[in-house]
Amino acid sequence: MKPTSSLVWLRRDLRVFDHVALHQALQDSAVVHCVFVYDTTILDALPRRDRRVDFIHASIAEVAAELAELGGHLIVRHGDPATEIPALAAELGVGAVYCNHDYEPQALERDATVARTLRDAGRRFLSFKDQVIFEKSEVLSQTGGVFSVFTPYKNAWLKKLDADPSVLAPYHIEPHAARLAPPPSPAPALPTLAELGFEPSNLAELNIPTGMSGAARLFEDFLPRIAQYKDARDFPALKGPSYLSLHFRFGTLSVRHLVRTVRDVMARGAGGEGAPVWLAELIWREFYAMILFHNPHVVGGAFKPAYDAIQWETGPEADELFAAWCEGRTGYPLVDAAMAQLNQTGYMHNRLRMVTACFLIKDLGIDWRRGEAYFALHLNDFDLASNNGGWQWASSSGCDAQPYFRIFNPITQSQKFDASGKFIRRYLPQLKDLSDKEIHAPWLVPRMLPLDYPGPIVMHDEARKLTLERYEMVKKPGPSADQ
Template identity: 85%
Template sequence: MKLKSSLVWLRRDLRAFDHVALHQALQHSERVYCVFIYDSTILSVLPRIDRRVDFIHASIAEVDAELRQLGGYLITRHADPLQAIPQLAAELGVDAVFCNHDYEPQAIARDEAVQLALQADGRQFYSYKDQVIFEKSEVLSQTGGVFSVFTPYKNAWLKKLAADPTVLAPYHIEPHAARLAPPPATATPLPTLAELGFEPSNLASLQIPTGMSGAASLFEQFLPRIAQYKDARDFPAVKGPSYLSLHFRFGTLSVRHVVRTIVDLMERGAGGEGAAIWLAELIWREFYAMILYHHPYVVGGSFKPAYDAIEWEQGAQAEELFAAWCAGRTGYPLVDAAMAQLNQTGYMHNRLRMVTACFLIKDLGIDWRWGEAYFALHLNDFDLASNNGGWQWASSSGCDAQPYFRIFNPITQSEKFDASGKFIRRYLPQLKSLSDKEIHAPWLVPRMLRPDYPEPIVMHDEARKRTLERYAVVKKTD
C-alpha cells in the first residue's frame, strides 16, 4: 500500500506516540494530516459544564503541541463526523482515512457509514487495534467459543500474551515524522471551550492531570506503590488505585506501554502480588469490551435475558428513592459519601462503585439501568463496556456476575473499608463529630448529634428480604 496523502482521525487515542493508526498512515503515505472531531451529536446532549469535555480540550491542546514539535499539526472540527470526515478528506484530497477501532455499537455503525461515504468518493478507510491488547475474537475458548466467565478468559489472555509478546511492541512515530503535513499559514487556532458551547468545570481545581503528560505522571507515581495494590485498592481513604481509568478511556497513554511495563516488572520478580492483580483489572477492561462487541444487546438489556423479567420498583416512590441515592441522602454514610465524591469530582473509587450500585439495586429495588445512566452522565472515565459490565455484575444479570443472593451490607462494608470514617468525614462533614464506631450507623445516636443528616430511607435487613423475593423469578437460572 502506497498512498500520496492520508488523514488520521483521532477518537479514543488522544496521543502522538505509540499510535497504531498514525504509525500506519506515516509508513504508507507521503503526506499525513491529523484531525479530531468534537462530535456535535455527543456534545449537544451534555450539560454545558462537563469535566470530560474539559479533559478532552486540554488533552487535544497537548496533542497539537506534540504534533507541531514533530513538524505537523492537528486539525479540529466541531461537527457530525458522518459528514465532517468525508468532507475534510475531499478538501484535503487524501487517498485514505486511518483510525483505530472503537467497539461500541454506535461507533461501529458510525465508522461503517463513514467508510461507505469515503468509498463512494473513491477513498479508502483503514482501522486498527489500539486501545486493547486483544480484541474481538482474538481470545477464544479451546472449542472456539466466546468466553462469558472472566477467569478462564484471563487465563487464555495471559497464555496468548506469553505465546506472542510482540503484541506489546510500540508503534513509533518519530522515524516517519517528516511525512506529517506542516501547519499552513492559514491554520485556524484550536477552538476554545466557549466556542464549543461549554464553560470551564472544576477539573483544574481538582488537580486532575490531563493529556499525555498527565497520564505519564500518574503511571510513574503508581509504579512505586503497585506492590501494595492488592491490599490498598479496597480502601477509599488510601491512595491505592492508579487513577488512570480516565486516561485509558481517552487513550492519552498506550496500553501496550503499560502492559509491557507491568509484565517486565513481574518477570523481574518486582511488583509483588499487586502487579498481577492490577494487570487482571486491565484484562477485565478487555473482557467487557469483548462482551460488548459480541453481545451488543447488553446496551439496554440483561446479558442473562431471564433477568429482564425482574419487576423493579416503579412510580413516585421509586423516583424519590432514586433521587435520594443520586443526591447522597440515603442515610447510609458510605453510600452517601461515595455519591458526594461522584457528584463533586466525577470520580468514584471502584469498591464504592460496587457498594453504591448494589445499594441502588438490592436495597432500593431500582432498575440497574437507572444507575448505569446516572454514572454515564457523571463519571469522568465513563466507558460504555466497563460501566455496563459493572452494573450488570452488581445486578447479577451480567456475565460472571455476583450471585443474586450476595447482597452487600452497606454498614459492614463501611466498617471494613473505612473503619476510621476518614473517607466519610471528607465528604460528609456534618458527621465529623461522631465517633469511629457511630459514624457507620448514625441513626443509632441521638438526632441532636446529626441534625443535618437523614434517617435511612430503607432498612437493610428488610430490603434484603424483598430483594430475595424479587429475584425469585430468576432463581433457577442463576
C-alpha cells in the same frame, strides 16, 4: 495501492506516541494530516459544564503542540464526524482515512457510515487495533467459543500474550515524522471551550492531570505503589488505585506500554502481589469490551435475558428513592459519601462503585439501568463496556456476575473498608464529630443526630428480604449471605 496522502482521525486515542493508526499512515503515505472532531452527536447532550469536555480540550491542546514539535499540525472540526470526515478528506484530496478501532455499537454504525461515504468517493477507510491488547474474537476457548466467565478468559489472555509478546511492541512515530503535513500559514487557533458551547468545569480545581503528560505522571507515581495494590485498592481513604481510568477512556496512554512495563516489573520480582492483580484489572477491561462486541443486546438489556423479567420498583416513591440515592441522602454514610465524591469530582472509587450499585439495586429495588445511566452522565472515565459490565455484575444479570443472593451490607462494608471513617468525613463533614464506631450507622447513635443528615430511607434487613423474593421470582432459590 498505498495512498500518496492520508488523514488520521483521532478519537479515543489522544496521543502522538505509540499510536497504531498514525504509525501505519506515516509508513504508507508521503503526506499525513491529522484531525480531531468535536462530535456534536455526543456533545450536544452533555451539560454545559462537563469535566470530560475540559479534559478532552486540554488533551487536544497537548496533541496539537506535540504534532507541531514534530513539524505537523492538528486540524480540529466541530460537527458530526459522519459528514465532517468525508468532507475534510475531499478537501485535502487524501486517498485514505486511518483510525483506530472503536467497539461501541454507535461508534461501529458511525464508522460504517463514514467508510461507505469514503468508498463511494473512491477513498479507503482503514482501522486498526490500538486501545486493547486483544480484541473481538482474538481470545477464545479451546473449542473456539466466546468466554462468558472471567477467570478462564484471563488465563487464555495471559497464555496468548506469553505465546506472542510481540503484540506489546511499540509503534514508533518519530522516524517517519517528516511525512506529517506542515501547518498552514497562518495556522488557525484551536477552538476555545466557549466556541464549542461549553464553560469551564471544576477540572482544574480538582487538579486532575490531563493529556499524555498527565497520564505519564500518574503511571510514574503508581509504579512505586503497585506492590501494595492488591490490599490498598479496596480502601477509599488510601492512595491505592492508579487513577488512570480517565486516561484509558481517552487514550492519552498506551496500553501496550503499560502492560509491557508491568510485565517487566513482575519479571524482576518487584511487583509483589499487587502487579498481577492490577494487570488482571486491565484484562477485565478487555473482557467487558469483548462481551459488548459479541453481545450488543447488553446495551439496554440483561446479558442473561431471564433477568429482564425482574419487577423493579416504579412510581413516585421509587423516583424519590432514586433521587435520594443520586443526591447522597440515603442515610447510609458510605453510600452518601461515595455519591458525593461522584457528584463533586466525577470520580468514584471502584469498591464504592460496587457498594453504591448494589445498594440502588438490592436495597432500593431500582432498575440497574437507571443507575448505569446516572454513572454514564457523571463519571469522568465513563466507558460503555466497563460501566455496563460493572452494573450488570452488581445486578447479577451479567456475565460472571455476583450471585443474586450476594447482597452487600452498606454498614459492614463501611466498617470494613473505611473503619476510621476518614473517607466518610471528607465528603460528609456534618458527621465529623461522630466516633469511628458511630459514623457507620448514625441513626443508632443515642444522642440527637445531626440535623443536616437524614435517617436511613430503607432498613437493610427488610430490603434484603424483598430483594431475595424479587430475584427468586425469576431464579431458583439459593443460599444467602450478607457480605
